[in-house]
Amino acid sequence: MTDGTEDVDSFRRRARTWIHAxxxxxxxxxxxxxxxxxxxxxxxxxxxxxxxxxxxxxxxxxxxxxxxxxxxxxxxxxxxxxxxxxxxxxxxxxxxxxxLQAPTFSPCGAVLLEFGxxxxxxxxxxxxxxxxEIWMQLLSEPSGGSDVAAALTSAVRDGDEWILNGSKVWTTGASTADWGLCLARTNWDVPKHRGLTVFILPIHQPGIEVRRIEMLNGSTEFCQEFLTDVRVPDSDRIGDVDGGWTVGTRWMFHERMLFNSPFVSIPVGASPGEVGAASIVNVARDAGRFDDRCVRDLLGEAHMLELVGQTLRRRIGRGVAAGRISEQSAAITRLFAGVSSARKATIAFEIAGSAGAAWTSDDGAAANCVDDFLMRQTSCIGGGTTEMARNVISERVLGMPRERTPDRDRPFRDVPRSASTRA
Structure with missing residues (x-):
């Protein structure tokens, strides 16, 4: 290019040579x-x-x-x-x-780049x-579900510092991460979206206790964090005081656009956190069911879901980048990814048959598909639920009337909640 930027073909060749070597x-x-x-x-x-x-x-x-x-x-x-x-x-x-790609590069790195x-x-x-540095997003809370704006983790100003107290949960890999991007409440006297602020903080420091959560398959990758009088300098604040929702909406945009992100390196066709169509083919092979016409239909369905997902991500990503469609359209890919991932896990389990739940050493890829089957709904929960994605699509993409909520214009302090979660 005339500005000295390496053209795509030259970059591709350089990358290929280095990767292979x-x-x-x-x-x-x-x-x-x-x-x-x-x-x-x-x-x-x-x-x-x-x-x-x-x-x-x-x-x-x-x-x-x-x-x-x-x-x-x-x-x-x-x-x-x-x-x-x-x-x-x-x-x-x-x-x-x-x-290291998610959430370090995006959404955390993307948020730093945009608001830091x-x-x-x-x-x-x-x-x-x-x-x-490996980063994690300290976003979900035990009492909040998908309503991240209902954060109860508090940040109180003390001179040039803030004192944080509260708990975050379902943080993947927090026990081995270095830094966290944290959403906290700094104002209880305004509606919930207006009293939030974003901070960055080292995860391993006095006042932060990280507990692993054991999942049904024995994995302890997910964690819960307890923050007790954690001091954060004001210089580690991201964006304006009480302006955290402005940061948060972009934060969630980058999360939904993850596999379309210009900041994330992920192999074409790969969808971390999903059972891939290629692995389902291996299940059918090792289960000895290639000749079953019903199984071939299921393999075709899995392959179709993967192709549609890849094409949809490209179309949404390019449309958003070009300004042809709303950034809120990222919720479309989020919804499709969750539903299709759950379906592919189900397909793998159906093809595996009894070997999916009770297997021997020679069952190969057909063995233990039950873990992915039992965990399939995580794809519809993590990163924002598919229910929330449906709301975003209906209200912000299709322009349908917004759902009525009783807390929209009430100070967050006055919003009813259980006694154990009150400030």
Missing amino acids: NLRPLAPDETAAPTVALPVQTEEEELAALAREREIQCMVFDAGLAGIGFPREYGGQGLTADHQRAFNAEIVGYEYPAR TEEQKRRHIPAILKGE
């Missing part, structure tokens, strides 16, 4: 990203896997391939979404730092791109 190819039945039910690992295995992903991210940075969509002044490449898509195509079939101060961006974004 430096990253390990995956085995045919291996995936670089977890399925619905996060894999059970010992603490040593988890730390070793994370250390390897940090190492890979540092290698990618040194090769000039990290932070493709981040500006050059913060250590990124300053390139386009087309460059990111080219890289995503080239890493198919190779190891890559999957755990110059000092915050220069301090944290290069460290993120090098794999030195």
Whole structure:
């Protein structure tokens, strides 16, 4: 290009050469990203896997391939979404730092880039791109469900600092993360959306207790955090005081657009947290059911769901980037991803038959599909429920009348809630 920016074809060739020379190819039945039910690992295995992903991210940075969509002044490449898509195509079939992409690069890195101060961006974004900082979003709360604006975690001003108290939950990987992006309530005397502020804070510090949550498959990847008199300097505030909902709406936009994000490296066709169509083919193979016409129909359905999901993400992403459709349209991909992921987990379990629930060592990919089946609804809950996505689509995309809520214009202090959650 005339401005000196590397063209997409040249970038693709450079990326391909480096990937083939430096990253390990995956085995045919291996995936670089977890399925619905996060894999059970010992603490040593988890730390070793994370250390390897940090190492890979540092290698990618040194090769000039990290932070493709981040500006050059913060250590990124300053390139386009087309460059990111080219890289995503080239890493198919190779190891890559999957755990570092979400939520570290997006939504956390994206929110820092959009709302952070110059000092915050220069301090944290290069460290993120090098794999030195892993970030988590401290958003969901035990009492709030999907209503993140009903946050009860409080932040009280004390001179040049804020004192945070409260609890966050369902934070993936908080026990091994470095920093958190935290939504807290700074004003109880205004309606709930107007009294929120966003902060950044180190996760491992006095006053923060991180407890792992054991899932039905034995995984302890999810965590709950308890904040007790945690002091955060005002310099680590993101956006205006009581202006957290402005930050929060973009935060949730970046979360919904995750696999369309110009900041995230993820192999084309991969959907971390989902049972992929290719893995379902392996289930049918190892279950010995390829010749079953009903199974072939199910395989076709799974493949169709994956193709539609990929095409939908591209169409929504390009439409939003070009300004042709509302940013709220990201909820469409969120809804489809949740519903289709749950369906694909069900298809895999149906094909596996009895081996999905009770298996022997020679059942291969058909074994233990029950974990993904039992965990399938997490795809409709994590990252904002599909019910919330339906509301966004109906009200903000289709222009239907908004649902009436009794707390819209009431000071949050006066909104009825259980005695155990009152300020």
